[in-house]
Amino acid sequence: MARTKGYPEALEKKLHEQRFFREDSNPEFSKKVKTLSRTIPHMCYQCGTCTGSCPSAPRSTYRIRKFMRRVVLGLENEALTDPDLWLCTTCYSCSDRCPRDILPTDVIMTMRNLAFQRDIIPVNFLKTVTAIYASGHGVPNNDVNRAARERLGLTRDPPTTHMYPEYMPAIRKIIDHYKLKANADRIIKEREG
Amino acid sequence: MAEKKSTTKKTESKKDTKKVAPVKQEVKKQAAAPAAKPKAEEAPAKSPIDNLAKAEDARIGVFICHCGTNIAGSMDIEAVQEAAKTFPHVAYVDNYKYMCSMPGQTVIHKAIKDHKLTGVVVAACTPRLHEPTFRTATKDGGLNPFRFEMANIRDQNSWVHMHDREGSTDKAKDAIRIAVAKAALLQDLHPKAVPVEKAAMVVGAGVAGMQAALDLAAAGIKTYLIEKDMSIGGRMSQLDKTFPTLDCSQCILTPKMVDVGRSPNIELMTWSEVHEVEGYIGNFDVTIRKKARGVMTPKEAEAKGIVGGGCNGCGDCEGVCPVIKPNEFEIGMKPRKAIYVNHPQVVPLIYTIDFTSCVKCGLCVTACGPEKRAIDLEMKDEFVKVKVGTAILATGYDIFPIENKQEWGYKRYENVISSLEFERLICASGPTGGHLVRPSDGETPKRVGFVLCAGSRDNTGTGKPYCSRFCCMYSLKHAHQIIEKIPGCVPYIFYMDIRSFGKMYEEFYYRIQDEGAKFIRGRVANIIEDKATKNLHVMADDTLLDRPIDMEVDMVVLAAAIQPAADTNRTRKLFGVSCSSDGWLLEAHPKLNPCGTTTAGVFLAGVCQGPKDIPDTVASAEGAASAASIPIHMGEVELEPYFASCIPEKCAGCGMCVNLCPYSALSLVEKDGRTVMQVTEAKCKGCGTCGGFCPGGAIWMNHFTTPQIVAQIDAFLLGGEQ
Numbered sequence: 001m002a003r004t005k006g007y008p009e010a011l012e013k014k015l016h017e018q019r020f021f022r023e024d025s026n027p028e029f030s031k032k033v034k035t036l037s038r039t040i041p042h043m044c045y046q047c048g049t050c051t052g053s054c055p056s057a058p059r060s061t062y063r064i065r066k067f068m069r070r071v072v073l074g075l076e077n078e079a080l081t082d083p084d085l086w087l088c089t090t091c092y093s094c095s096d097r098c099p100r101d102i103l104p105t106d107v108i109m110t111m112r113n114l115a116f117q118r119d120i121i122p123v124n125f126l127k128t129v130t131a132i133y134a135s136g137h138g139v140p141n142n143d144v145n146r147a148a149r150e151r152l153g154l155t156r157d158p159p160t161t162h163m164y165p166e167y168m169p170a171i172r173k174i175i176d177h178y179k180l181k182a183n184a185d186r187i188i189k190e191r192e193g
Numbered sequence: 194m195a196e197k198k199s200t201t202k203k204t205e206s207k208k209d210t211k212k213v214a215p216v217k218q219e220v221k222k223q224a225a226a227p228a229a230k231p232k233a234e235e236a237p238a239k240s241p242i243d244n245l246a247k248a249e250d251a252r253i254g255v256f257i258c259h260c261g262t263n264i265a266g267s268m269d270i271e272a273v274q275e276a277a278k279t280f281p282h283v284a285y286v287d288n289y290k291y292m293c294s295m296p297g298q299t300v301i302h303k304a305i306k307d308h309k310l311t312g313v314v315v316a317a318c319t320p321r322l323h324e325p326t327f328r329t330a331t332k333d334g335g336l337n338p339f340r341f342e343m344a345n346i347r348d349q350n351s352w353v354h355m356h357d358r359e360g361s362t363d364k365a366k367d368a369i370r371i372a373v374a375k376a377a378l379l380q381d382l383h384p385k386a387v388p389v390e391k392a393a394m395v396v397g398a399g400v401a402g403m404q405a406a407l408d409l410a411a412a413g414i415k416t417y418l419i420e421k422d423m424s425i426g427g428r429m430s431q432l433d434k435t436f437p438t439l440d441c442s443q444c445i446l447t448p449k450m451v452d453v454g455r456s457p458n459i460e461l462m463t464w465s466e467v468h469e470v471e472g473y474i475g476n477f478d479v480t481i482r483k484k485a486r487g488v489m490t491p492k493e494a495e496a497k498g499i500v501g502g503g504c505n506g507c508g509d510c511e512g513v514c515p516v517i518k519p520n521e522f523e524i525g526m527k528p529r530k531a532i533y534v535n536h537p538q539v540v541p542l543i544y545t546i547d548f549t550s551c552v553k554c555g556l557c558v559t560a561c562g563p564e565k566r567a568i569d570l571e572m573k574d575e576f577v578k579v580k581v582g583t584a585i586l587a588t589g590y591d592i593f594p595i596e597n598k599q600e601w602g603y604k605r606y607e608n609v610i611s612s613l614e615f616e617r618l619i620c621a622s623g624p625t626g627g628h629l630v631r632p633s634d635g636e637t638p639k640r641v642g643f644v645l646c647a648g649s650r651d652n653t654g655t656g657k658p659y660c661s662r663f664c665c666m667y668s669l670k671h672a673h674q675i676i677e678k679i680p681g682c683v684p685y686i687f688y689m690d691i692r693s694f695g696k697m698y699e700e701f702y703y704r705i706q707d708e709g710a711k712f713i714r715g716r717v718a719n720i721i722e723d724k725a726t727k728n729l730h731v732m733a734d735d736t737l738l739d740r741p742i743d744m745e746v747d748m749v750v751l752a753a754a755i756q757p758a759a760d761t762n763r764t765r766k767l768f769g770v771s772c773s774s775d776g777w778l779l780e781a782h783p784k785l786n787p788c789g790t791t792t793a794g795v796f797l798a799g800v801c802q803g804p805k806d807i808p809d810t811v812a813s814a815e816g817a818a819s820a821a822s823i824p825i826h827m828g829e830v831e832l833e834p835y836f837a838s839c840i841p842e843k844c845a846g847c848g849m850c851v852n853l854c855p856y857s858a859l860s861l862v863e864k865d866g867r868t869v870m871q872v873t874e875a876k877c878k879g880c881g882t883c884g885g886f887c888p889g890g891a892i893w894m895n896h897f898t899t900p901q902i903v904a905q906i907d908a909f910l911l912g913g914e915q
């Protein structure tokens with residue numbers, strides 16, 4: 001936490017937001033992200049190739065380079081509570097091009113996992129869990145798609161759980177093993193009542 | 194300090210083992226002569242084991258250095274000293290803050306005299322750093338300099354075991370025990386002096402090689418300058434202007450090129466390469482392949498009896514040649530013929546035939562005419578042998594194939610060019626007469642993007658991990674050139690850091706920014722071509738605004754990374770020079786000996802050692818020339834006396850060692866009616882291949898003898914704790 005200087009609370013808060021304080025930095029966070037992501041986020045030299053490559057950046061306030069910076073400095077709360085964390089499309093363009101051979105995508109995925117441990121997660125991600133639990137698909141097939149597939153000479157449903165629903169129990173077993181569905185249900189209930 | 198002859202149990206056991214070591218026993222029997230009285234000027238013994246040192250007579254002094262806190266900070270010097278006193282043969286032990294200092298060396302001199310030492314052990318840094326220092330100290334104390342042995346207790350001990358005081362103290366004791374065991378058996382050795390050929394060779398005639406050759410020649414040394422291309426000049430002759438002073442590259446280079454061509458001490462061989470190297474410092478025998486150039490110089494013509502003939506550079510041949518090829522000097526942006534000079538300022542001005550594309554129609558032969566008769570379409574490669582004392586490698590660099598970084602579209606998008614292409618396009622003698630134009634439509638660009646660190650500082654495995662060191666500065670220069678030549682044209686420089694470290698470089702950066710160049714701090718992510726306009730969209734992150742940008746420009750210049758020149762690897766191997774993992778040639782020491790290599794007599798100049806701009810290149814060339822001239826001016830060099838010797842009594846004359854020696858130093862000779870092996874000492878590098886092999890133990894590796902090595906192993910294995 002930030003140093004207290006005895007200023008009025010509002011000013012204190014404002015100052016804290018403006019400056020980087022050593023006390024905010026959690027070196028353990030940097031190490032943890034490095035271990036879990038199996039890449040080398042501490043080697044980022046802030047060249048911006050990732051943000052320059054990112055399809056999400058010009059359409060949002062999401063800046064992958066900024067998240068890399070937060071990992072370098074161990075700014076755990078700032079990274080995990082920033083809603084932009086969830087705007088990566090996992091296209092891997094940044095990972096393809098990063099000259100330091102870092103995999104920023106995997107760093108983002110790691111931070112999402114760490115955020116989820118603290119129940120920080122947008123509801124739409126949880127709804128995806130529910131959808132996979134129900135159908136095996138994050139985005140289940142729909143009639144528009146079915147018609148398009150037919151026009152292309154494909155089966156109406158793809159050869160996935162849509163065609164072979166008998167595999168659904170196995171998928172549910174995996175999800176249950178990680179208590180993903182239970183947690184998703186709990187959080188959705190807390191947020192939406 | 195206490196003097197102590199050790200009589201511990203360990204000594205007993207050690208002596209026992211010595212007796213079971215058969216080689217050692219044998220050698221001792223033959224060591225009839227008394228232990229060598231250390232006298233520096235003593236002549237070398239006839240048989241290598243005639244005047245062998247006897248361990249019993251040894252009196253060894255041990256000197257432990259603190260190296261400030263480098264060593265003393267990580268181990269208990271007092272404990273090491275106490276242990277050393279108990280080792281066999283140790284007659285005296287001392288320690289000092291800096292053994293290499295004058296007072297430190299005086300401690301050694303004094304002890305040798307006062308305690309009648311026969312050998313010296315210094316426990317300190319590394320032989321690489323201070324073996325010469327302490328050998329001299331040993332010599333100054335009155336002993337043969339090879340009566341010195343070093344125990345490395347810094348680089349391989351205190352530095353690595355900084356946090357293990359007990360461990361490093363124990364290790365230091367072991368290292369000293371081992372060194373003492375060897376020191377007790379050291380022999381007097383006498384370096385051989387060999388004469389040095391009063392000639393030098395420089396390989397590669399870029400600005401580095403030219404400068405080195407000019408310096409050597411000015412110092413009165415005959416210099417062979419070998420250039421694989423048709424002309425000297427290297428990359429610098431492809432440049433338009435040079436940062437930070439902006440003088441015209443050709444204008445400052447041409448006088449030097451002419452000097453090289455004129456210097457009576459320089460024998461210039463263009464269109465040539467090094468084929469084979471034999472020998473050692475002072476006496477390198479180099480075979481040069483003079484590639485068939487199809488055209489004779491006036492000198493060559495005269496040698497063939499064509500008086501007044503040979504190429505005079507008139508160019509009549511070029512006009513009639515029907516073959517058209519891209520000119521490599523202009524990076525393919527201009528055509529050339531099969532018989533050609535690649536630019537007007539070539540030195541020497543002799544035409545060359547590219548036999549890979551020549552159709553042998555003979556039109557040029559007719560055009561050249563019956564007087565000059567310069568052209569020989571049947572010319573073959575020639576091999577020339579020369580002898581030189583020292584050699585300098587100055588093979589320079591190539592541009593990294595930047596199309597491998599596919600995201601920037603080089604060779605896919607017409608208007609993405611490399612920095613070297615930019616140099617040719619902006620140069621008045623270049624393919625467009627100095628007009629920078631878009632390759633797609635010949636239009637003059639109004640917005641030009643510069644991509645810095647293109648392929649440099651890249652750890653992906655596709656690019657190069659190092660900084661190419663001059664691309665920041667030449668991109669600033671390029672920005673200036675377009676502002677100057679094209680009114681209203683704006684350069685956008687995409688950079689990560691501007692590295693402007695040289696004299697007047699930061700000032701140059703200031704000036705270019707003042708002139709209107711726009712700097713965007715962000716590495717370029719990718720480039721997308723507008724198929725209709727052939728304009729380019731440069732995608733990057735303006736890291737300072739924290740905003741992704743899509744900048745539309747007319748043209749992009751990639752400041753491409755550089756890499757060692759194509760043939761560097763083959764050439765360096767011929768000279769026994771190593772390279773680092775990135776391919777640049779390896780200097781003897783990165784700070785203290787940047788021009789030397791680990792091969793005595795071979796030096797490095799210019800970019801072949803690592804990226805350098807012209808000022809640094811010239812400085813390194815002058816350094817290399819100076820270093821290469823020293824052995825030549827000395828007239829002779831001392832070879833380390835670490836060569837192999839034959840013990841004739843033991844040699845069976847089987848000759849199996851002869852083929853094993855990688856340096857062809859061994860041969861079989863008749864001696865007293867027997868066939869025995871003989872070593873050519875000047876050729877032997879002391880590698881030990883033969884010594885380790887000889888089934889009869891007849892090969893004696895001076896300074897690394899079997900008894901010495903066995904004693905070291907014994908001291909370690911049987912030493913244990915006292």
Ligand SMILES: Cc1cc2nc3c(=O)[nH]c(=O)nc-3n(C[C@H](O)[C@H](O)[C@H](O)COP(=O)(O)OP(=O)(O)OC[C@H]3O[C@@H](n4cnc5c(N)ncnc54)[C@H](O)[C@@H]3O)c2cc1C
Nearest residue numbers: 397399400401421427428435436588589590799800806807
């Ligand atoms: C686009 C660009 C712009 C630049 N602008 C500037 C500038 O403005 N100012 C500045 O200070 N520096 C500039 N430089 C850097 C400059 O080019 C180098 O510092 C300089 O050319 C290095 O000279 P060199 O002799 O070491 O190497 P090179 O110029 O590469 O010369 C090496 C020579 O050796 C020959 N050779 C190679 N291998 C062999 C072999 N095996 N056998 C025989 N011969 C061989 C080659 O043919 C060549 O002639 C620029 C570089 C580039 C790419």
Ligand code: SF4
Nearest residue numbers: 044046047048050098
């Ligand atoms: S591309 Fe790599 S090095 Fe560059 S800012 Fe992004 S993560 Fe860091």
Ligand code: SF4
Nearest residue numbers: 054088089091092094
């Ligand atoms: S993987 Fe995510 S952060 Fe990386 S470029 Fe794609 S969307 Fe952006």
Ligand code: SF4
Nearest residue numbers: 504505507508510561
């Ligand atoms: S080869 Fe003959 S024609 Fe060609 S430039 Fe030389 S002298 Fe002239």
Ligand code: SF4
Nearest residue numbers: 646649660661664665
């Ligand atoms: S000199 Fe500049 S442009 Fe070239 S690699 Fe180094 S930092 Fe990058």
